[in-house]
Amino acid sequence: MKVIVTKNDTEAGQKAFELIKDAMNNGAKVLGLATGSTPVKMYEAMVNSDVDFSKMTSVNLDEYVGMAPDNDQSYRYFMQKHLFDKKPFAKTFVPDGLAKDSEAETKRYDQVIADNPIDLQVLGLGRNGHIGFNEPGSPFDATTRKVPLTQSTIDANARFFANEDDVPKYAYSMGIGSILKSKKIILMAFGAEKAEAVKGMIEGPVTNHLPASVLQNKDDVTVIIDEAAASKLSDATLKQAEHVK
Numbered sequence: 001m002k003v004i005v006t007k008n009d010t011e012a013g014q015k016a017f018e019l020i021k022d023a024m025n026n027g028a029k030v031l032g033l034a035t036g037s038t039p040v041k042m043y044e045a046m047v048n049s050d051v052d053f054s055k056m057t058s059v060n061l062d063e064y065v066g067m068a069p070d071n072d073q074s075y076r077y078f079m080q081k082h083l084f085d086k087k088p089f090a091k092t093f094v095p096d097g098l099a100k101d102s103e104a105e106t107k108r109y110d111q112v113i114a115d116n117p118i119d120l121q122v123l124g125l126g127r128n129g130h131i132g133f134n135e136p137g138s139p140f141d142a143t144t145r146k147v148p149l150t151q152s153t154i155d156a157n158a159r160f161f162a163n164e165d166d167v168p169k170y171a172y173s174m175g176i177g178s179i180l181k182s183k184k185i186i187l188m189a190f191g192a193e194k195a196e197a198v199k200g201m202i203e204g205p206v207t208n209h210l211p212a213s214v215l216q217n218k219d220d221v222t223v224i225i226d227e228a229a230a231s232k233l234s235d236a237t238l239k240q241a242e243h244v245k
């Protein structure tokens, strides 16, 4: 795991964008993409660049069950707004929140991943260490699944909805097994509320109680965090990290 500590999320987003450019210059054709506030600055850097993504394919991590693509809380809507409407891709995949048959939808999405092997996966980090919507306890070999969201995630999402009853309780998520198949991974995390999860992910035991800790077992993982998210790391980890000033 390579750790990069930046002053803020703008610098981190720029750094992540540079890693995406490098991967594309080395032949990457499929980007695994994430939603949430964390990758927003990276998408801004992509949008403000002159890089052409029109031959690229994207495969998103997750979507809320029951959410229509034109609902402004859906992850499809988020991706259109922050990236695809401004920088067209050749093909973009997000799980279908309105799929009638959950089983068929998860199988379809696994086929999407099999047909479009991910060269570089971008990840955020849940406060409880989740990646995608793989909550604590998720098996490390899971493929795409319909997953119940934990109360901590529902609480974290509640700020986006008028009342808690409207907050989705289930999501379709790529499994950890699918995520680990991508050639490269960039995980970003910002803010003091992520510091505990960041510490567990980098320094703690590999355990599915903190799903992101599995990334310790994978080659070619770059973690980009701001100083607040890095605030609980040991001196030894911080000494080895790259610091972007």
Ligand SMILES: N[C@@H]1[C@@H](O)[C@H](O)[C@@H](COP(=O)(O)O)O[C@@H]1O
Pocket (backbone or CB within 6 Å): 034, 035, 036, 037, 038, 039, 061, 062, 123, 124, 125, 126, 127, 131, 132, 133, 153
């Ligand atoms: N499914 C998403 C994750 O992919 C994301 O990483 C996490 C963190 O969100 P934020 O980036 O807003 O902190 O939130 C959601 O749970």
